[in-house]
Amino acid sequence: MDDARTDARRRFDLLPSVDVLLRSAPFQTLVSENGATAVRDAARDVLTDARARIAGGALAEPLSDPQALARAVETRIAERLAPAVRSVFNLTGTVIHTNLGRAPLAAEAIREMAAAAAEPSDLEYDLETGRRGDRDARVEAQVCRLTGAEAATLVNNNAAAVLLVLNTLAQDREVIVSRGELVEIGGAFRIPDVMARAGARLREVGTTNRTHPRDYAGAIGDQTALLMKVHASNYAVTGFTAAVSEADVARIAHEAGLPAVCDLGSGTLVDLERYGLPHEPTPGESLAAGMDLVTFSGDKLLGGPQAGIVAGRADLVDRIRRNPMKRALRLDKIILAGLSATLRLYERPEFLAEKLPVLRMLTVPEAEIAGRAERLAGPVRTAVAGAAEVDIVACRSQIGSGALPVDLLPSRALALTPHGGRKAGGKVEALARAFRRLPRPVAGRIAGGALLFDLRCLEDEAAFVAQLGALDLSDGAP
Numbered sequence: 001m002d003d004a005r006t007d008a009r010r011r012f013d014l015l016p017s018v019d020v021l022l023r024s025a026p027f028q029t030l031v032s033e034n035g036a037t038a039v040r041d042a043a044r045d046v047l048t049d050a051r052a053r054i055a056g057g058a059l060a061e062p063l064s065d066p067q068a069l070a071r072a073v074e075t076r077i078a079e080r081l082a083p084a085v086r087s088v089f090n091l092t093g094t095v096i097h098t099n100l101g102r103a104p105l106a107a108e109a110i111r112e113m114a115a116a117a118a119e120p121s122d123l124e125y126d127l128e129t130g131r132r133g134d135r136d137a138r139v140e141a142q143v144c145r146l147t148g149a150e151a152a153t154l155v156n157n158n159a160a161a162v163l164l165v166l167n168t169l170a171q172d173r174e175v176i177v178s179r180g181e182l183v184e185i186g187g188a189f190r191i192p193d194v195m196a197r198a199g200a201r202l203r204e205v206g207t208t209n210r211t212h213p214r215d216y217a218g219a220i221g222d223q224t225a226l227l228m229k230v231h232a233s234n235y236a237v238t239g240f241t242a243a244v245s246e247a248d249v250a251r252i253a254h255e256a257g258l259p260a261v262c263d264l265g266s267g268t269l270v271d272l273e274r275y276g277l278p279h280e281p282t283p284g285e286s287l288a289a290g291m292d293l294v295t296f297s298g299d300k301l302l303g304g305p306q307a308g309i310v311a312g313r314a315d316l317v318d319r320i321r322r323n324p325m326k327r328a329l330r331l332d333k334i335i336l337a338g339l340s341a342t343l344r345l346y347e348r349p350e351f352l353a354e355k356l357p358v359l360r361m362l363t364v365p366e367a368e369i370a371g372r373a374e375r376l377a378g379p380v381r382t383a384v385a386g387a388a389e390v391d392i393v394a395c396r397s398q399i400g401s402g403a404l405p406v407d408l409l410p411s412r413a414l415a416l417t418p419h420g421g422r423k424a425g426g427k428v429e430a431l432a433r434a435f436r437r438l439p440r441p442v443a444g445r446i447a448g449g450a451l452l453f454d455l456r457c458l459e460d461e462a463a464f465v466a467q468l469g470a471l472d473l474s475d476g477a478p
């Protein structure tokens with residue numbers, strides 16, 4: 001026992017101290033590149049790990065070589081200094097993928113966001129009078145023009161928009177919602193929970209599959225603050241169903257002197273049918289149907305940065321703006337710049353499908369995607385040679401983020417099937433991992449024993465091909 005301990009002590013002593021390491025040649029290079037602080041911190045970490053491994057029985061010599069330690073420290077520094085958000089290729093086939101950052105932004109939006117980040121701006125400054133201005137005013141005017149709303153207000157995301165509307169208009173009172181619309185969307189947004197946090201009481205009416213006008217009318221009492229509709233975001237109720245239209249809910253609310261509110265979730269500012277896509281409700285339609293307020297996201301179908309938009313009746317929007325919570329949920333200047341630039345694209349709709357990436361990706365002709373598949377099959381085949389077959393297959397892409405959950409767009413994918421056939425389940429996982437470990441990770445989806453790369457969203461083919469040489473299939477791959 002004592003012998004073993006002395007032995008471990010002796011092996012520990014072979015490890016250099018941090019100060020000695022920092023004076024060695026390989027570390028001097030690291031220090032000149034990263035500064036002494038980061039190198040010292042990383043070196044401490046690496047030495048602590050080495051000691052733990054020696055205590056676990058590892059030999060000290062391989063762990064004490066300054067060159068090897070310098071490489072380990074360099075890797076550690078790179079890990080620590082890696083950006084929190086990395087660019088990936090979204091080849092999952094879901095265009096607006098919440099886990100992959102939703103909408104990629106238009107070039108104009110990115111330019112204006114960079115300018116807003118880099119330079120002082122007239123964010124809350126009236127250039128005519130030299131006095132204080134309102135940060136939201138110009139974007140609100142854009143929203144009004146694009147939706148036909150009397151007024152609008154802007155917050156951090158659509159969840160915040162719903163929270164703020166309910167807290168302002170329904171605190172300590174009841175909100176009537178159909179049981180068929182009590183949705184949970186990804187990331188823990190659940191209507192009943194948001195309602196509770198807003199201080200409102202949920203009054204459920206109808207059943208999961210059927211709700212009738214009389215259900216709403218019968219639930220109205222002196223505690224009722226408003227009637228609410230929630231767009232069935234990421235699921236569809238089919239079969240024996242009945243829902244009450246926005247127009248009917250609005251009429252029932254107004255007969256009782258109450259407002260009607262609609263959480264559209266995605267909401268798009270253009271008629272998607274014009275682009276050959278399935279219909280998705282627009283805020284303008286909801287307001288025209290009689291809804292007093294609508295809420296929707298900035299970074300779903302709208303294709304802008306993360307934001308929540310409340311639009312509708314001026315008197316209600318005014319009360320919402322004056323809620324102190326609004327200040328806590330307000331938009332950042334960079335987001336305002338990006339949202340404004342994105343909305344400006346809608347004010348010139350002739351160029352929208354070309355300039356707004358979300359719409360461009362949703363409307364790219366199938367023949368164009370097929371061309372990408374033809375061009376990329378060869379390079380991908382070379383990259384995975386000996387490990388997997390590569391075929392071009394027909395597939396269907398999804399819009400994502402809750403919009404049009406059951407509508408799928410015809411597309412093309414490269415299907416990478418590991419040699420060894422369909423039972424090679426672990427192999428396809430390893431193949432997917434190898435692509436996720438590329439300098440710009442590639443995210444696909446696994447289906448039927450193959451790794452599918454849906455090419456609908458791959459606009460930069462050259463960048464995709466350029467890094468294929470770095471694919472490393474040695475780690476548990478086929």
Ligand SMILES: *Cc1c(COP(=O)(O)O)cnc(C)c1O
Nearest residue numbers: 157158159233264265266297402
């Ligand atoms: C997406 C969605 C939300 C939440 O919107 P965020 O912008 O993600 O906060 C709320 N309600 C519905 C119906 C949605 O689809």
